[in-house]
Amino acid sequence: GNSVTQMEGPVTLSEEAFLTINCTYTATGYPSLFWYVQYPGEGLQLLLKATKADDKGSNKGFEATYRKETTSFHLEKGSVQVSDSAVYFCALSDHNTDKLIFGTGTRLQVFP
């Protein structure tokens, strides 16, 4: 069945450091891929998405590229801020139902 695997956290970085959170997926067909973010005490928010191979999603300085050949959708940011501290979830969606299948989440902690 469809599944998402993402790197375990926590990821601890200093402000302005480069961020990579790895995400790989297993799916039949061609799912859409997403990164969601959950800030402390808040609900899930869509951070970015890509709907087909080689698409790059981007938002708030974060980027991820849909790599079909490596079945990956790694999240990157060139310079993290303390305010980026949150839990990040990689997810894919089934094209028929749009139900989301999430990874286990990666906690990011950014220190000044």
Place this chain on the structure above:
Amino acid sequence: DTGVSQNPRHKITKRGQNVTFRCDPISEHNRLYWYRQTLGQGPEFLTYFQNEAQLEKSRLLSDRFSAERPKGSFSTLEIQRTEQGDSAMYLCASSLTGVNYNEQFFGPGTRLTVL
């Protein structure tokens, strides 16, 4: 605020009791999803509705769980005879098919604690 709302935000109950949660989606959104999230895990799909029709239920949804969306607007999720293993955050999301790749918008969740 026109986002997805969920009530109650927190529920503490004793094992064996029944609980009901409510989700109000974004108006005009025709799809509504329920997910469950346990500590340290990502959300897991439970069920979804298109308008008032329940189109899919996960194997996670035992016979003690029932969900309804009677008029295609708000939805309720009921858990009968709660067990400690039901303790989790229950998330609701809604989407509008055909718009922006059916992006799902999530509510704040209902945190259930079964004692």
